[in-house]
Amino acid sequence: MKINKIKKIVIKIGSSSISSIQNGLNQSNINILVNEINWLKQHGVKVALVSSGAISMGLHVSGKQRRPTKLAQLQSLAAIGQIELMQAYKKLFYKKNKDIQIGQVLLTNDDLVSRERYLxxxxALDELLNSGAVPIVNENDTVAYDEIQFGDNDILASRVANLIQADLLVIFTDQNGLYDKDPSKHTDAKLIEKIQSDDPLLEDISQNTSSSSGIGSGGIRSKILAAKTAARGGTSTIIGKGMLKNFFKDLFDNNLQMTIISPNQKKINAKQTWxxxxxxxxxxxxxxxxxxKALLDNKKSLLPVGVKSFSGNFQRGDxxxxxxxxxxxxxxxxxxxxxxxxxxIMGQKTDCLNQSLENMFEENLIHRNNLVII
Structure with missing residues (x-):
């Protein structure tokens, strides 16, 4: 992998790597992370960071030893902890390179479901990147609830990668990458160094917790899903042990143990990804x-004549x-x-369409330019 081919990177760092309830900020690890981002910036790479850690920092500064179960309490802790986290990042980036500005971006799933808010x-992210700043993205835990949560910052990171059309998504873990077996249980476990995003082995690893590496069954599933999501936008994903000095130098010098998951399908555009x-x-x-057949094989638009039935209450543009x-x-x-x-109009040919329609300017029910094949 050549660094001159990489223009934009999204890095995802987990809560356990940068903070804990008992000890607060992991100063050593966050220093390594800031140094790595600074190295990328010096080599002309735009970087967005997806960082967990707000709730654990909130627990630490509030003197609480257990994560509460009530939503309002979690939201309150996230609000407190997010400030602590951003202050730490700002201080360390300023110490390393005064020219690097950071920008806080808090998102919920609703922000990306709405086309207007998505854009x-x-x-906002494009402007931050183009100005030379490092956007630090996290789920907006203060207002998020089950229905609007991403569920995991791995997934959020993949959505951000597609949002900014990144070349590379890097997910830091405590392992060197994906293994064909759990390395903590099998001494013959082999690191999967390269794999395509549509390789059936990924699905096997995701579903079979007994052979899903030491990251944990839930963790490995979310990372594979994130890689598949990023691949739709043409982004490759690296899963590797992140708290290593010179991680990116070793990566681009081909001296790093890691897993790279590459797209193996035609890249779709930003609207289709959304x-x-x-x-x-x-x-x-x-x-x-x-x-x-017209949609899949002939790459045509959808005409009303091909619709046999429908469900739902929708408006034009939905x-x-x-x-x-x-x-x-x-x-x-x-x-x-x-x-x-x-x-x-369903089941009717174009020249037979009823003249008392709300939209008389289109003959296609869905135009090819506004369609994506699943």
């Missing part, structure tokens, strides 16, 4: 075999799932018609 987040990863469809269109007759989703796209109009 606002993208524009359709798959960040938005919930408002309805479903059930298509006949001819329409499925995201819809395109389903085959077995109920399997094959594509997603932005509808040119409301559900009221779809009721009138």
């Amino acid at each position: 606002n987040a993208k524009n 359709m798959i990863d960040n938005s919930k469809p408002k309805g479903q269109l059930f298509l006949d075999d001819g329409a499925i 995201l819809l799932s395109c389903m085959n007759q077995d109920g399997v989703e094959v594509a997603r796209g932005l509808s040119n018609f409301s559900s009221v109009d779809v009721e009138k």
